Amino acid sequence: MERLPGGRRPRLVSSLGLGRRSWEVTLDEERGRLAWRDPRPPRRLRENCFVPISEIIAVEETEFNKKQRNIGRWQKMAKLHAFTVYYVKKARNHRWRCSDVTFWCVEEHLCNQWIQALKELLEMQKSRPKQLLVYINPYGGKRQGKRIYEQKVAPLFSLASISTDVVITEHANHAKDNLLEVNIYKYDGVVCVGGDGMFSEVMHGLIGRIQKDSGIDQNNPKASLVQCNIRIGIIPAGSTDCICYSTVGISDPVTSALHIIVGDCQPLDVSSVHHNNTFLKYSVSLLGYGFYGDILKDSEKKRWMGPMRYDYSGFKTFLSHHYYEGTIAYQPAKHTHGSPRDKESCRTGCHICKKSEKQLAEQNKEHGLKHEGGEEEWKVIKGKFLAINAVSMSCACPRSPKGLSPAAHLADGSADLILVRKCSRFDFLRYLVRHTNQDDQFDFPFVDVYRVKCFQFTSKLSEDNESNVMDIGKKRFGQFCRDHPACCCNIVNSTWNCDGETLDSSAIEVRVHCQLMKLFARGIEENCKDEAAHSQSSIEQLL
Ligand SMILES: Nc1ncnc2c1ncn2[C@@H]1O[C@H](COP(=O)(O)OP(=O)(O)OP(=O)(O)O)[C@@H](O)[C@H]1O
Ligand SMILES: CCCCCCCCCCCCC/C=C/[C@@H](O)[C@H](CO)NC(C)=O
Numbered sequence: 001m002e003r004l005p006g007g008r009r010p011r012l013v014s015s016l017g018l019g020r021r022s023w024e025v026t027l028d029e030e031r032g033r034l035a036w037r038d039p040r041p042p043r044r045l046r047e048n049c050f051v052p053i054s055e056i057i058a059v060e061e062t063e064f065n066k067k068q069r070n071i072g073r074w075q076k077m078a079k080l081h082a083f084t085v086y087y088v089k090k091a092r093n094h095r096w097r098c099s100d101v102t103f104w105c106v107e108e109h110l111c112n113q114w115i116q117a118l119k120e121l122l123e124m125q126k127s128r129p130k131q132l133l134v135y136i137n138p139y140g141g142k143r144q145g146k147r148i149y150e151q152k153v154a155p156l157f158s159l160a161s162i163s164t165d166v167v168i169t170e171h172a173n174h175a176k177d178n179l180l181e182v183n184i185y186k187y188d189g190v191v192c193v194g195g196d197g198m199f200s201e202v203m204h205g206l207i208g209r210i211q212k213d214s215g216i217d218q219n220n221p222k223a224s225l226v227q228c229n230i231r232i233g234i235i236p237a238g239s240t241d242c243i244c245y246s247t248v249g250i251s252d253p254v255t256s257a258l259h260i261i262v263g264d265c266q267p268l269d270v271s272s273v274h275h276n277n278t279f280l281k282y283s284v285s286l287l288g289y290g291f292y293g294d295i296l297k298d299s300e301k302k303r304w305m306g307p308m309r310y311d312y313s314g315f316k317t318f319l320s321h322h323y324y325e326g327t328i329a330y331q332p333a334k335h336t337h338g339s340p341r342d343k344e345s346c347r348t349g350c351h352i353c354k355k356s357e358k359q360l361a362e363q364n365k366e367h368g369l370k371h372e373g374g375e376e377e378w379k380v381i382k383g384k385f386l387a388i389n390a391v392s393m394s395c396a397c398p399r400s401p402k403g404l405s406p407a408a409h410l411a412d413g414s415a416d417l418i419l420v421r422k423c424s425r426f427d428f429l430r431y432l433v434r435h436t437n438q439d440d441q442f443d444f445p446f447v448d449v450y451r452v453k454c455f456q457f458t459s460k461l462s463e464d465n466e467s468n469v470m471d472i473g474k475k476r477f478g479q480f481c482r483d484h485p486a487c488c489c490n491i492v493n494s495t496w497n498c499d500g501e502t503l504d505s506s507a508i509e510v511r512v513h514c515q516l517m518k519l520f521a522r523g524i525e526e527n528c529k530d531e532a533a534h535s536q537s538s539i540e541q542l543l
């Protein structure tokens with residue numbers, strides 16, 4: 001396409017065949033879309049059909065006769081030339097699918113002009129990945145990771161001309177260790193096929209590698225960590241897939257692959273967890289002590305059950321009704337404008353996360369990598385708790401579509417700290433059930449929620465018994481109590497559930513790092529079936 005003054009491109013408008021009819025097709029670079037309309041539509045179809053260029057997956061020359069149905073006299077009169085545009089079609093519940101439309105014409109030159117113009121525009125989509133490093137956990141979830149990748153994802157990557165290096169993991173920590181060695185900088189992103197645990201591995205590998213290459217000591221809980229700009233894509237094939245669900249709105253491999261192909265980018269908060277100046281773990285979803293820690297600990301022994309293990313251990317843990325005593329100290333997140341009791345949730349283009357992004361940029365400009373603002377007031381809470389949950393995102397998942405904290409933000413630099421105090425089994429059940437319906441799960445006298453930027457937790461046991469000798473006794477006592485399932489006493493420690501991995505230390509120090517990493521996602525889109533998809537479906541009815 002020739003350029004107009006100022007580098008602008010003209011619109012490319014042609015009359016092209018689509019099905020049996022002739023359509024007016026427009027490639028409008030300024031509006032960023034490919035549109036087609038029937039110049040003489042029946043009354044019920046006076047719509048313009050369009051696809052945003054940013055959601056076109058690929059364009060290919062098409063061998064017309066193989067692909068098309070009989071289009072009547074045109075086919076007999078001349079050799080036809082055709083091209084197919086593959087694009088994202090948005091279905092219900094945030095599901096994306098790859099759809100296609102084939103246009104034809106008699107002139108070869110016109111067909112080539114269209115293919116070239118579309119390819120040039122796709123080349124200009126700079127955020128799209130060209131080379132990806134893929135890790136597949138063959139044992140996650142229902143052990144379908146390899147099949148899902150090969151059958152549903154690889155063909156889409158190949159259609160979009162993305163080249164991949166694929167590693168099928170052979171043991172736990174394979175991906176993490178590998179990321180510390182390989183030349184990660186030649187890739188535009190890393191994809192993990194598996195569940196939250198697999199994502200956590202890849203995230204630890206990437207963040208750890210960036211800190212190592214930048215000379216940052218991860219053991220220092222006050223260090224300002226260096227942001228990781230290599231995006232991670234999640235192809236869900238795990239048991240909970242909470243991180244995928246909370247950032248895309250659905251756990252569906254094809255939808256996630258398409259978000260990777262179009263080059264989406266969603267920044268994500270990451271919490272660091274330390275104990276005594278020793279780095280333990282990073283977390284992006286749930287850090288849970290008590291109920292979720294106990295479920296995880298029990299379910300790890302039942303991995304052979306697959307995703308069902310969480311239901312089994314969940315029921316068992318609910319019946320055991322253990323509570324734990326301890327002290328929590330936290331610093332409120334004063335920089336962010338939202339509250340955990342907001343009615344609005346974090347959605348694509350969220351203005352609260354955008355404000356945090358701006359603040360972060362200003363802060364980095366002023367202070368470089370030096371950590372600031374550590375001396376604000378701490379609030380202290382002591383008590384007996386059934387659950388202590390800190391979530392950096394909503395933690396929505398198929399079991400709980402609004403999540404543990406429905407108004408938590410993906411990238412605002414804060415976590416929601418949820419304290420569920422000792423209450424009756426019946427009340428705790430009411431609290432749990434509210435995760436599955438529209439009622440407010442924070443509207444109970446025994447539940448408190450705070451938006452925090454950091455917190456510390458020490459169990460009563462760690463406070464009381466600090467010496468090694470006492471530690472041995474404590475472990476023995478713990479064993480004793482576990483041997484009597486009917487006992488609900490609080491003299492044992494729970495474990496922390498850190499994004500689905502257990503942490504044995506019950507005294508921890510947690511800090512949220514605003515937007516430390518990025519995903520191939522765009523957050524959850526507002527739940528309306530968009531105009532383009534609507535028009536596309538009417539077109540399909542017509543063809
Ligand atoms: N080849 C392997 N063999 C054994 N374990 C592996 C292998 N590859 C990865 N892992 C480990 O398996 C753990 C669980 O995997 P993954 O998260 O994919 O599935 P899941 O636990 O079923 O799902 P979720 O985390 O969503 O509940 C990860 O923590 C990862 O370290
Ligand atoms: C009787 C009805 C009870 C319904 C209880 C529903 C509550 C479900 C909430 C699930 C939240 C899961 C948060 C995600 C945690 C993940 O990090 C982790 C690893 O995948 N998964 C689990 C289960 O720990």
Ligand SMILES: [Ca+2]
Nearest residue numbers: 269392409414
């Ligand atoms: Ca957050």
